[in-house]
Amino acid sequence: MDDFQQFTADVASRLSAMSKGELYVVGDGLDRDSLWLTFLESFPAGTNPRFRERSAYDCSTCRGFVKNLGNVVEIRDGHVRTVWSGVSASDPVFSVVAAAMDEFVGTLPLSGIFRSAEAQYGAKTTRALRDGKVEVWDHLHGQVEKRYRTPDVGAARGTFDAAVQVFQRGLAELTLDALDTVIDLIDDNALYRGEEHHRAVTEFRSLRNRWTEAADGRAFVFANAVNPAARFRNTVIGTLVQDLSAGVDLEQAVRAFETKVAPQNYQRPTALITPAMVKAAMRTIDELGIEESLQRRFARLSDVSVTNVLWVDNDTQSRMKDGLEGLLMQAATTSPGARLRDAKPEEIPVITFMKDILPGAASIDLWVANSHEPHFVSLTTGRNPDAPRLFRWNNDFGWSYGGNVTDSIRERVKRAGGNVTGKVRVSLSWFNHDDLDLHVYEPDGTHIWYQDKRDKLDVDMNASSPLSREPVENVTWAGRIADGEYRIEVNQFRKRDTGDGGFVIETESNGRIEHYRHDRAVGQKETVEVGRMTVAGEVITAFRPGTDMRHGNAAKDVWGVTTEQFVPVSTVMYSPNHFDDNEVGNRHYFFMLKGCENDQPARGIYNEFLRGDLQPHRKVFEVLGDRTKCEPSPDQLSGLGFSSTVRNSVVAKVTMTGGRRRLVSIQF
Template structure:
């Protein structure tokens, strides 16, 4: 406390300056500094900051020590404002013209200004301190002046702790968003919105751009923490915790764009929503083109269906007489002798096929064959395959083998359902297997009921269900579920069902069930969409001696005996073969990866755009660019052509079979079950 005329400096004016300063500051937001600060240190700084010689009345102690001023300094001394991005204290610029109290104010300003921001100012009291008090001394009334001040109503509340906690949480959300959300991810989302590739994206554009602007300002701010505090209550500061902010967060964390957007759509879009445009942004196109230019492979990316005239004589194992003239390198007369016409042998309608391993068939049967016809069953639908090649033969090669040919199975796969299960980590080496495969982001679930009633499904896997895809997290367009019995396969009837747990798309509908026992693989297809929570009865499977002895498909499943028009041919009948070859990774002297046996069929024409590039094919130095090529492979499909090479393909890694009707050059007719 100070009596107005008892000090060298003008304490009354100092008090007025501090009160005015606090009142002006409180019109805006107020903050505090020094988390965990010992408030007595503020008071001691005040007492010790007076210049020597200003304590004229009492030499033995300070004359400025009173409980009223102490209470003010402890409660308001560390209050600050943020002005033009900088912290200013309640002492900033106070009593600049007074030689004593300008020193006091400067000392407090320096001390408080060095403390870190710790929170927003909220108090249960609107005012601290009293302007004056009076005492009677020697019959005289003395007036004492005190530090005092009040703040606007907005700064005091009945629950100051809750208010400070709410602000602290806002600061944390804003700080994490600024630090974790990348400019690249924000730019990608803006590109998606501008390209109309994000469901109701226009509604979120303002939120993205406002946060992006705040982040740019933050990176340029002199005091980043002051910027965060000053903007923490801006609605855009909560961006990270919004649905669109979660999308940016996932992209910033390296989540695949397709998966991140699908996750966003699962939260905000109707279940039957189908995105109108592809997930590719201008930034992605620019990055992809830069990679392509650096590697000099732009022409290599242009693909088409392969024709018979593209294939060299050295890469064909067999060709029919009427297609010899179409071969490259003068094939006529080089692969087989002219056919000898003799009277037809006995009819093969009731004959039992001879089972011959594919290696023996290639070695012993194929060289002497004049004609070959394959029985194309419905179960062979996943085996339909097309040969592809580059549009520019002189362009650099893309693949790990020394030619520009590739192949693509029905549904744009490079291999069977079994191979997809293996890639997903499923067990395909058991005694009995039932696998489910589908073609979009729906969450289908496989249910198998054993003869004793045990129910195998995602909630009770019983050590048999080992792959469960599209249930959450990353989504795939090649999803599978897999149930395998490695031992103790019960005899009896099994019931198989498929349930739609979560429908996400209306395109790519349907599913395929693959069964395997004793090396025999069968397929059963469901072609229509499966509704939300709908259960489809796949069929009832009879097992005896660890082998499937019978399978009765459900009413909506396509039985193997019903013919179907597919790729220009009709299934469940014999179809003439035009040529037989290995897959291109075994052309010439190549032996790269799994070998496939390709039987090209006459009049077989794939009528759908087909991928010509798969990441599995890419040569080693292109592997770091897999994401770019995944996009390019989907955007550079081969357009259908009438003179293509398409037919059935069989992998050396999958036990399967196909029945062939072979007429030899000597006129003998044989019915052979080729075993793969």
């Protein structure tokens, strides 16, 4: 093998090795003849002898290779390397040629991705007949692998050029501060379904950091332009980062983002605050000396004065603040009374219950239904009794509904962006990664489902990632709903899990919530007939469950209390804003339950509670309330609470002093 043959083999081998990765070209607008002239002129004087009319290495075959593949490069470890890089022939002449070509091509700017309509440039050998003898000539040659070949080179390069432009603009325009702010908003649950965008933001931020540290920024852009994260600037979350990078106000930028992605009735779960707002709030906190007041805990029986309870169970009296002997009630004597009949409970307004029944009650048990889950409430108070008050009323007590327990179906729907304020609502809830679909057929045959939502189905979960183990689907009639019979079905579109099967349907109408459960797992493509719902006068008047459906939810444990059964009441009280002589805002009725203990951190501060001089800092206190929660503790006051302004009811089994028993439905 002569020296030129070895040189051409080395160049071909180099191109083959480069082709394992992506290939690029340099020299946008480069006159390809300059590549060829550089190649010819790189031979040291006297080393490219004349053959016949021209130089020995001046042939159309080698020219085709040099002009079409001579400016092909790879990007390795952040650096551009040419097809000539590292080619070291046994003959020093060709080593000089390779080095000269590497130096020239290496100075040219990256201009695009390499694509070709041809399968090969140059040829390994050609043959010619001279003086009756066959002569074999070696040439520069290179095979273009199939993945680099396309009939429309311009379109392929145009697509890549557009990706480069988007990536470059994103790197130049999107600031690290804006990216960090959006990551903080997502971590604080302050963006609608923000967790879905967390990976995209963090991946682009990582690319941007690596770009700033790269030795060759343009090479980094080219090497990563086809990374999905490189398109970040043109994504919906990227527009939020653009706005923040351009100096748009935080609230305005987030509102613009939510306009694009969130349902119309979506309400952000946490407030947005800026460092300036935090500093202003901290100045007020320091001036008023209320920093200690921000430390909250669950309230105990011993915290509450006897003057602020309406009724207390015998076993609870001795634990009350100030003692109860002779103040609230005498020890009740109980005797075996007549058994409670299974008759319908008598409906009694809460005011009548408080006035006529509560004073003579020896014991009270509440029927705690699953539908009461949103009504679980805890009483809270300050850790430092002598700290200045935070709230509008003259005591340090507050209350918190729900804590961080698993949301009710209604709350799950709200959290997912669904409408829960319509005239009639039908919601589906299940407990695994399956893709169940809710189908509703209206009286006129209109079919409401995920392919034809009719502006009524507004939540459709687990159809694709991200998957949830607390999924819901929701159909709400916000406007007029026709009278007649509605058929409801649930279909298993895609079964993914074997555990936690079954589902629950929740209906709501005129303030009344009902549940119907299906305890068996739903098979692949199986359809379950949930039931027939009758609507008259825009109210659900009847519901006929399907064969496999059961009315009500299965009992479950919430805060140490088992639902769907009677639970003893320890004490009854108004909400703290109506303690003593206070009458600030809506009254709530609290039925504290024996053994009821909130096992999750609960908010001790709500903006609705704050006194007037703290109202200008509502956004900061919204965040403080979320980050200074009361930690779970034993001997807490927790139970069920009902607002005087919301229609509701609860069934109570009351044993009166003297032994008489009554079954009443307390109406709020």
